[in-house]
Every structure is written in C-alpha cells, then in structure tokens.
Amino acid sequence: MYIVEMQKVTKIFGELVANDHVDFQLRKGEIHALLGENGAGKTTLMRILYGLYQQTTGDIFIDGEKVTINSPKDAIKKGVGMVTQHFALVPPMTVAENVVLGYTDSFVLDQAAIEKKVGEAADQFSLDINPKSIVRHLSVGQRQRVEILKALYRNAKVLILDEPTAVLVPQEVDSLFETLNRLRKDDLSVIFISHKLDEVTKITDRVTVLRDGKSIGTVDTVNVTQKQLAAMMVGRDTFGVTRQTEINPDNKKILEVEDLCALDDKGLPALKNLKLSIRSGEILGIAGVGGNGQKELAEILSGVKSPTSGVLKINDKNLVGKDPSDFSKMGMGRIPEDRHEGVVGDLTVYENLALEHLDEYSKNGFLDKQAIRKNAEELIKNFQIKAKPSDRIRTLSGGNMQKVLLARVLSRQPEVVIAPQPTRGLDVGATEYVRQQLLEQRSRGAAVMLISEDLDEILSISDRIAVIYEGEIVGTINAQDATPEKLGLMMSGALREEA
Amino acid sequence: MENVEKPRWRLVKTDNPPFWVKPLIPVLALIGTFILTSVLILLADANPFEAYYYFLFAPLENQVSLLEVLVKSTPLIITGVAVTYAFATGYYNIGAEGQLYAGAIAATGIGMAMHGIPAIVALPLMIVGGFVAGMAWALIPALLKVKLAVDEVVTTLLMNSVMAYIVSAILNGPWRDPNSGWPQSPDIAPSAVFFKLIPRSRLNFGFILAVVLILILWIVMTRTSFGLKMRAVGLGKPAAKFAGIKVERTILTAALISGGIAGIAGVAEVAGIHFHLIGEISPGYGYTGVIIATLGALNAFGVGLAALFFGLVETGAQTLSRALGVPVYLGQVTQATMLLVALGMLLLQRYKFRRM
Numbered sequence: 003m004y005i006v007e008m009q010k011v012t013k014i015f016g017e018l019v020a021n022d023h024v025d026f027q028l029r030k031g032e033i034h035a036l037l038g039e040n041g042a043g044k045t046t047l048m049r050i051l052y053g054l055y056q057q058t059t060g061d062i063f064i065d066g067e068k069v070t071i072n073s074p075k076d077a078i079k080k081g082v083g084m085v086t087q088h089f090a091l092v093p094p095m096t097v098a099e100n101v102v103l104g105y106t107d108s109f110v111l112d113q114a115a116i117e118k119k120v121g122e123a124a125d126q127f128s129l130d131i132n133p134k135s136i137v138r139h140l141s142v143g144q145r146q147r148v149e150i151l152k153a154l155y156r157n158a159k160v161l162i163l164d165e166p167t168a169v170l171v172p173q174e175v176d177s178l179f180e181t182l183n184r185l186r187k188d189d190l191s192v193i194f195i196s197h198k199l200d201e202v203t204k205i206t207d208r209v210t211v212l213r214d215g216k217s218i219g220t221v222d223t224v225n226v227t228q229k230q231l232a233a234m235m236v237g238r239d240t241f242g243v244t245r246q247t248e249i250n251p252d253n254k255k256i257l258e259v260e261d262l263c264a265l266d267d268k269g270l271p272a273l274k275n276l277k278l279s280i281r282s283g284e285i286l287g288i289a290g291v292g293g294n295g296q297k298e299l300a301e302i303l304s305g306v307k308s309p310t311s312g313v314l315k316i317n318d319k320n321l322v323g324k325d326p327s328d329f330s331k332m333g334m335g336r337i338p339e340d341r342h343e344g345v346v347g348d349l350t351v352y353e354n355l356a357l358e359h360l361d362e363y364s365k366n367g368f369l370d371k372q373a374i375r376k377n378a379e380e381l382i383k384n385f386q387i388k389a390k391p392s393d394r395i396r397t398l399s400g401g402n403m404q405k406v407l408l409a410r411v412l413s414r415q416p417e418v419v420i421a422p423q424p425t426r427g428l429d430v431g432a433t434e435y436v437r438q439q440l441l442e443q444r445s446r447g448a449a450v451m452l453i454s455e456d457l458d459e460i461l462s463i464s465d466r467i468a469v470i471y472e473g474e475i476v477g478t479i480n481a482q483d484a485t486p487e488k489l490g491l492m493m494s495g496a497l498r499e500e501a
Numbered sequence: 502m503e504n505v506e507k508p509r510w511r512l513v514k515t516d517n518p519p520f521w522v523k524p525l526i527p528v529l530a531l532i533g534t535f536i537l538t539s540v541l542i543l544l545a546d547a548n549p550f551e552a553y554y555y556f557l558f559a560p561l562e563n564q565v566s567l568l569e570v571l572v573k574s575t576p577l578i579i580t581g582v583a584v585t586y587a588f589a590t591g592y593y594n595i596g597a598e599g600q601l602y603a604g605a606i607a608a609t610g611i612g613m614a615m616h617g618i619p620a621i622v623a624l625p626l627m628i629v630g631g632f633v634a635g636m637a638w639a640l641i642p643a644l645l646k647v648k649l650a651v652d653e654v655v656t657t658l659l660m661n662s663v664m665a666y667i668v669s670a671i672l673n674g675p676w677r678d679p680n681s682g683w684p685q686s687p688d689i690a691p692s693a694v695f696f697k698l699i700p701r702s703r704l705n706f707g708f709i710l711a712v713v714l715i716l717i718l719w720i721v722m723t724r725t726s727f728g729l730k731m732r733a734v735g736l737g738k739p740a741a742k743f744a745g746i747k748v749e750r751t752i753l754t755a756a757l758i759s760g761g762i763a764g765i766a767g768v769a770e771v772a773g774i775h776f777h778l779i780g781e782i783s784p785g786y787g788y789t790g791v792i793i794a795t796l797g798a799l800n801a802f803g804v805g806l807a808a809l810f811f812g813l814v815e816t817g818a819q820t821l822s823r824a825l826g827v828p829v830y831l832g833q834v835t836q837a838t839m840l841l842v843a844l845g846m847l848l849l850q851r852y853k854f855r856r857m
Contacts, residue, residue, distance in 0.1 A: 056513065056855075072511060306743055327745030338743050346737035349729075357733055357744040364726035371724075 003066050005030045005191050006051065006082070006160055011060030013046055020046040022215040023060070028160065031189040033182055035202040035223070037235055038212035039429030044195045047212070048162045051193075052084040053077040064160075083153025084162040089145050091137045098133035101152050123155050128184050143174030150181065154190075161185070162193045167201055168427065171292045179205050197235070197429065199228040211235055235430070253281040256449040257418045262312035264298045272298040273309070274473040280418070280449035285440060287464030287481070288453040291493050295473035296453050297339065300422035303451070304336040305329035316418055330358055335416025335448070339423050341403050347396030351387070352378035354395050355410050381409040386435075401432030408439055419443050422453040437463050457489060469493055513855045526846045533842040538835050545827040555824055556817035556835065566816055568702040574812030575773070576601075576766045576783065578711035580790025581797060581804040582718045583635075583762035588791075589722065589799045590755035591735035596642060596657030597763035598787025599664035603638035604631030604764025606671065608771040609778040612689025623693040627768050628710070635764020636757045638664065643756035647749045653756070661787070668780055676778065686778040695773040707769030712805075714762060719801035731755050763787060785833075792840045798847075811836055 006028040013021040021043045028034050036044045049055045051062065053071040062069055064080050071077050074084070091100050098113075098120040106116075120133040131147050140148070146166060153161055167175045182192055182205060196202050202209055203223055211218040211234040218234050257280045266272035272295045280286045290296060301307035302314065305326035314321040316332055329336060338344025345354050356363045356374045363374050378391040387405045389398050395406060404424065411419065421440060425433040441463055443450050454460050460467055461484060468478040469492040477492050477499030491497040539549035560566040580597045587594035607630040615623040642656035672684035679687070695706035722728040733741040734751045742748045770782050793811060797803030818832025 304743065305745075325745065325747070326743060327747075330745055336743070338740075340739075343737070343739040344743055346733045346740045348736040349733060353729060353733075354740075357729070357741070357746070360726040360729065360746075367725050367727060369724055369726050369729060 004028055004063070005065060006193075007063040007066075008047070008051065009061045009063070011047065011050060011057045011062070013043075013050060013055060014058045019215050021050070021057070024212065024215070024217045026210055026217065027220070028191050028193060029208075030159075030191055031186055032207040033186055033192040033194055033205055035206040035209040036193055036195045036212065037197065037199075037202055037209050037231060039197060039235060039431065042212040042235075042429075043215040044212050045164055046215075048084065048164065048193060048195060051077065052082060052162060078153075078156050078158070081157060081159035082162065083156060083158030083160070084164065085146065085149040085153060085166060086164050087168060089149050091145055091148060093136075093138035095137060096133065097131055097135050097137060097140075097148050097151075100137055100148055101133070101155050105156055120151070120155065124151055127151065127154050127181075127188070129154075129181060141174070143170050143177065146170070146174075146178065147181070154185075158190075160191045160193065162195070164195045165197070166194070167196070167198065173291075175201070199231055199235075202231065203228055232430075253283050253447075255279045256282050256317060257451070258313065258315045258318075259303075260313040262299075262302065262309050262314065264295075264302055264307065264309045264312075266298055272473050273302075273312075276312070276470075276473065276475055278468055278475055278478070280451055282417075282447045282449055283444055284465045285444050285450040285452055285463055287460035287467045288451060288470055289457060289460045289467055289489055289493060290455070290470035292455050294470050296422065296455075296470060298473075299470070300339050300420060300453055303334070303420045304338070305334070327358075330414070330416075333417035335411040335414065335419040335443075337407055337411055337419070337421045337424055339453075341400065341407055344407055345395045345403060348394055350392050351382070351389050351395050351398070351406060352391040354406060355381055358410055359414075381406075381413055384413070385409040401428050401435075404428060404432065404436060408436065412439060412443060415446065415448075417448060419448050419450045420453075421451065423455065424452070425454070425456070425459060433459075460489075510854055512852045514852055522850050526843070526850060530839065530843040530846050533846070534835060534839045537838050537842065538831070541831065541834060542827065545825075545831070547825040547827050552821055552825060552827065552831075555821035556814055556832075559820050559824075560813055560816040565702065566820065568699060568704045570809070570812045570816045571708050572703045572705075572774070572812075573815045574808045575707045575711045576770055576786040577789055577793055577808040577811050578805060579707075579714055579766035579769060580763055580786045581793035581808050582711075582714045582801070583759045583766065584790040584794035585718060585797070585799050585801070585804055586721075586731070586755050586762065587759035588794050589735050590731040590752055591738065592643070592646065592752050592756050592759070593654045594639065594642075594657050594756060594759045594763075595654055595791060596639060596660045596787070597759070597766070597790045598783060598785065599657075599661035600635040600638045600760040600763035601767040601770075601783050601787050602664045602668050603634040603760075604767030605771045605778055605782050606668065606767075607631050607634035607764065608693075608768040609676070609686050609689060612693035612772060612776075613687055615690035615693040618690070618692055620692045620696070623690065624695070624706070624772070627693055627772055628765060631764040631768030632761035633764070635767070636761040638764070639756050639760020643753050643760075646756070647753050665780075668778070672778065672780055678777075684780060688777045689772065693772060694776055695769065703774065705773040707773035710765065710769055711808075714765070715801050715805045718804070722801060727751075727754075763790070766790075789836065792836065796840055796843055814839075 004027040008024065008026040010023045010025060011021055012023055024047055026047065036048065038044045046055065050057045053073045053076050056072065062071060069080055098117040101120045102116050117133045124131050124133065129147050129151050131144060131151060137145060137148065150161065166178060170178060185192065194206055206223050208220055208222055209231060210220040211231065213235065259276060259278050262273050262276040264273040276299065278286065288296060298307060302309050305324060309322060316334060319332060321329060321332065352374050355378045363370050375391055382389060382391065385405045385408060387409065388402050395403060424436050428436065440450055440452060452460065452464060461481065464481045466478055466480055467484050467489065468475045469489060471493060479499055492499060535553060542549045542552045560570050580601060583597050584594060608627045611627045611630045638660065642653050642660055645651035645656055646653045672686060676686035678685045698704045698708065730746050730751050733746055734748050738748055766786060771778060775782060789811060793804055793807045796807040814835055815832050818829050821827060821831065822829040
C-alpha cells in the first residue's frame, strides 16, 4: 500500500491544463523525485496534495483512504507537510516561536516550555538548530531546516520539498541531503521537486517525470542514467550548446575593472581590490560559490550600486559615479540578476520593453505609442517571446520574462553584456536559448560577462574563467585548461592561479 | 471509512474571474453600503428607502440641487486628482488637506491684492500662486522621504495639523476681519472671483478647472513618458531604478505636483465659494480625496466618477437631513462605508464559491 496515491489528477486553469490525468504513488520511507522542466506541472500537483489548489478531477488517497484536502490545514491534519521555495517564517521571532505558531494548545505561551519541546523535536530528528535563535539571524539553509522542523513538529509523515536546493549554497545542499537520509531511516516519506539531474540521482529512490502536465513514467533511480532522465524530461536526447571558434587575442579590451572595492548591504566588505578585463568577442565566466561578492559585482556593473573605490571603464571611459541610464547609453547591456525585480510586473510587455529608453520613445514628453508597440512586436517575434504586447508581464513564465529582458538589452547591440545568473530557475529549453543568445553576442563582438554558480554553464560557454572567492578574483584560466576539479579547488580558496 | 468530509460551500481563490464580475462590483458595493447604513438610518428613526431616495435621487430631480452636486464635487475632483498623482507613484500623500489650505492662503493673499487688476491677470495669478503654495507645503515631507526615507504617511498627515494652526494664527492675527472681529479674512477683489457658469447658482469656473485637471491627469498618466515613469516607480521601484529611471526625482516631482493640485482645490474654494479665508474652508476635502483616488482605482475617469458620486451623496445628505431630521453626518458615514465595502469587493472579486 502506498502512503500517498494520486489517481488521474487533472488541474485546469482557464484554458491551461496544468496536470493531465497524472498518476503518482509514494511509498513509505522513500525519497521520491518529481522531475520536470519549469511549467511541467510539478508544483501544481504538489500544491493540490497540500491543499493550496483543488484538483479539477481525480482522486487522492492517503494510507489507502480517499481524502478531500481543501486547505493546508487539512493536509497537515492528514500528515502532509510542505516546504515551499519562499519560507513562511516570521523573521523577528525565535525558532521555537515560529515552529509552534498556529499549533499551540493553550492561550498562554510558556517560552521555556516551547523552547524545550522544540529543542527535543530538533534532537529527535537530528536537525541542528537552536530553538532560541532569532530567525532573522539565520542563514537560508538554517531557515529551511526550521521549515522542515515545523512540518515534522506537526507530525508530518509526508514531506514535500519544492526545489529545496534552489536557494542553497553547495555546503548547505550537502547538509540538507544528510538530513533527508536520516529522515528516510525514520520512515518519513519525502517528495523532492527538482529539475536538477545530479541531485535527483544522488538522493532519491524513485523518480516520477512530468512533461507538459503529463506523467511520463516512474523509474527506480538506480536503474536509470542522468542522460535517460534528461531525455524523459525534455523529450529529446541531447542538450547544451556548441562551442565556437577561438577568439583573436588581439581583440581590444572593452571592459576594465581595477582595484574595485565595495560593501554589502550589511556594510561589510564584499569586494576587495577586484580586478578583471574582458575583450571584444569574449565570454568571461565568473565562477564561485554563491555569496562571494557576485551579487555586489553585478550590481556595480549594472550601475545600481556604487563602489567604495576602484576603477571601472568601458572603452577607456569612466563609469564610476554614473547612473543606470548613463551605463546603458555608454554601451553596458545589463540583464538584471533577479528577473522579478527587473520588470515592473503590473506594466505591460510593451511598456517594460520601452522602459530603459523612454527618451527615444517619446517626443516632447509624449509617448510615441506606435513606435513602442512596433518595437515590442518586433522583439517578440525576433526573440520568440510567447506573449502579446499588451499582456501584463507578471503573467509570463520565467523563461518568457527573461526573454523580454534579454530582448530589451540585446536589441540595442551593447558593447558589454552583463549576465548575472541568467538561467537561474529556467527550464532546459529556455536555458539553452539564453546561452545561445550570449554566444551570438560574443560572435557579434560584444564583451560578455557570465556570472554563474552553475559550473557546467560556465564551462560550456566561457572563453576564460575567473574564479571569485571572498570578494577577490583568485585566478583566471583559459576555458580549455579548466577542469571542474581545478575550479572546485579555486572556488574553495585552496588554489590561486594567475593567467 | 468515515474520514471523508462532507462537501460544503467554500470560498476558493480564482485566478481569472469571469468578465461580468467587474461591472457588478459598483452595484454590489452600493447594495452592501445600503444594508450596512440602513442600521444607522433606522437608529435615527428614519426609513432607509426614503433616506436613500433623498441621497441618490432627490438631488437629481431639480436644477438647483443638480448644480449643487457639481459644486460639491469640484473640490473632491481636484483633491482626488491631486492624491492620484502621488499614490500612482507609490508616495502616500495624506497631506492634501494641509496643501489645500496652503493654496487657499495664497489665493486669499493674492486675491486681496487684486483690486483694480483685471480678471484675466488675477485668475491665472491666483491659480499659479495656489499651486506654488501647495507645492511648497508638500516639499518638506517629500524631501524628508527622498533624502532620509522618513515615512511620508506620518509627515504629510502631521503637516495638516501644523497648517491648521497656521491658518488659525493668520485669521486671529494679521487677517482678522477689522469690521466684525471674526477670525475671517477680508474679501478678495471682485476681479479675483471665479465667474459663474450659470447665473443664480454657485456653479463656477472652479468646476471647469476640475474637469481640465481630470483630462490632464488622464493624458499625463496614459500618454506621457513621465506618466509611465510614475507608474513604473509606483508599481516596481527596483525595476524602475534598474531601467535607469531616476526614482527619487520622480517621487519628488509627483509629490510636488500632488501638493500643487491640492493647493488649486484651495484656490477654487476661496475664489469660487467663500471669497475670503475662513478656518472651515474644507470639511476634510483632502482626506476625502484619498478615498476618491482609491475608489477611482487611480484612474482619471474613475476619480471623476467617484467624486461626482460623493458630491451627490453630500448634497443628498443635506436634503435628507432637512426632510427627515437625521444628522447630516450620515453623508460622511455613507461615504466611508462605501469605501470599505468597495475595497472588500475588489478583494473578493478574486474568489468564487464552490461546493466541495
């Protein structure tokens, strides 16, 4: 008997069929991956199980009993807990307070008693967390542990994790996997939503692959290769991009950064005398573990943050002290790191496309609506954006949103392209599209900076790779000399290499 | 196994409400308001249906009260427009009341000095003077917001109290009426008075001004790059900044325009209705402007409609009070209830009932 069984579950939103007669079975004490590209229907299916959505048709059984789950409260009562990508924690409260929030049995809150109880629960599940800590002071990985504890404290037998590693740095991923392995020994069942093949093969017992809302099949993880899973997921055998020709070393240096120093949002040093340069027709990959200054570097190169000192030049022209619109005018093509903060969600696609160059799309202060619409229609066609010009941009998928941002920047043929984490959260198809676009910019002669935490991405399209560690470039190597092992050592600060 | 819950009616969130929901909202809001305020009307010993007849229909039945509706709407339209500029940019200007008085002081000061000067000079001078005064009064909270990130809701609100004392000081000091000794300024020059649109009514040039301000708001918001900048800043500050829009400057400009237009509301009241400055020139038009901007969903024509409706209710409240002997404050209670019900409706339109 399965602990959870979903039979022929269909969910329809308007005209979109998000889940199409999906069957899903979860065994007791297994880690079961739900694998699929973005928009394949993984999260929708799990939101149905957790009571956030109701299925249009189909049945759900828990422990063999047919159940109706109308709300997360129902789901929790039936032993289903979910940890979403966006944590539902109250930052100024302690871990213990967050864990018992909404789950207390008396009116009076006895701090010492709940701290003890939560502490015991944490010990029981071997979750390393101090119940007295204030959540605001915890790292993302620790906060996730609090969310897991919250579910377990409510006697969850089934734990749904929605892309749990998306927000974690590699060390935190390891510790999450250790936790999951321990929980599996305690007979807890885990549903692991992911689109990362290596994680799926590393941690799970079985995999159910979803594609376009349909279940493609369930396989035992030991019997399947990453390549086979990828094929099931995307419906084709190969993906990735083809490498281009060697670049000419005589090409001119377009972007130059010297002795760049900056502080992070908390006022601590984030960049320390950072130095790098990019030539025309070159992709420089910035590799590194998240949180080593990549965010600050991208913000400075986008003009939204000022360095405390240092030199930043495009074609020998100074950029320090200029504002974002000057950056654009001087040839910096800036793709925002967080695409949801890079677009104005409640404005339309055509308005967002015009936003960066409003002076060109207006005469005497009046918008040239015809030109704006024409521009939008052209870009939608050229960049294969699945949207109408008048759609509000927040209704677009992540991939289409990213295409809008790419179109806005790349259609200007900028001399420098800054691409921080450009494929984060995108599915395989959109990822390939973005990488292809960056390669096209390279062949056009642009200097491209690719900041990524995904080593495969860096290795697949960079000409040179600079490794950032604690706010410094600890080495720059040519892509053909790079191996994951070597980069791994540099990224952990164990090796320095000058090109 | 008896573990399956019985189906019952539940409120379920829906992402795409059917098309007929939106036009239904004002109707349902009106019905909801009616039901809620009926309790109060019954407490005041009146018949709710009769009361609502006086509220909504009686004012439209004769020309005198119909024109009065437009007169009462005039300051509401102007403050509604003023607040819309600020709110659309994400700057919560609650200070239109004080800015209105700043404009009224300027209009009175200029108006009193216009003896012997023709209207063609006097009127533009007063309007510009009122705009500048409203802007000046809005400048301090706007600068505090942009430079020091001080919350504008608090500062603009408190500036209203400061302005109330300034008006009182002026009326009890330099401008106290020398003849009567009342806290009331001398009258403005005849050439500074807004001309009547229809003889023997109170309807004056101020209403035209209000309509023009609505049209300008519509053009600015939908047709100009500055309008798009304001909306972008209001809807997504980080994205606007990233795209190279000067966020601080946009907020500052919108805040000043908002204050300036609220100042014009003060000009219209002095030059069109009272002809001198008194402490009670506005029974809270600035605050009502916030309600109107919100009810009108920050849309130029929505703001106009909401203001006309409030003008109707206000006129009706007076008729009602005369006819049935209920307090005239019932009008304000109705307006406030209307806002709460409408906001509730706007929220509920994203839900549907389902039996499951």
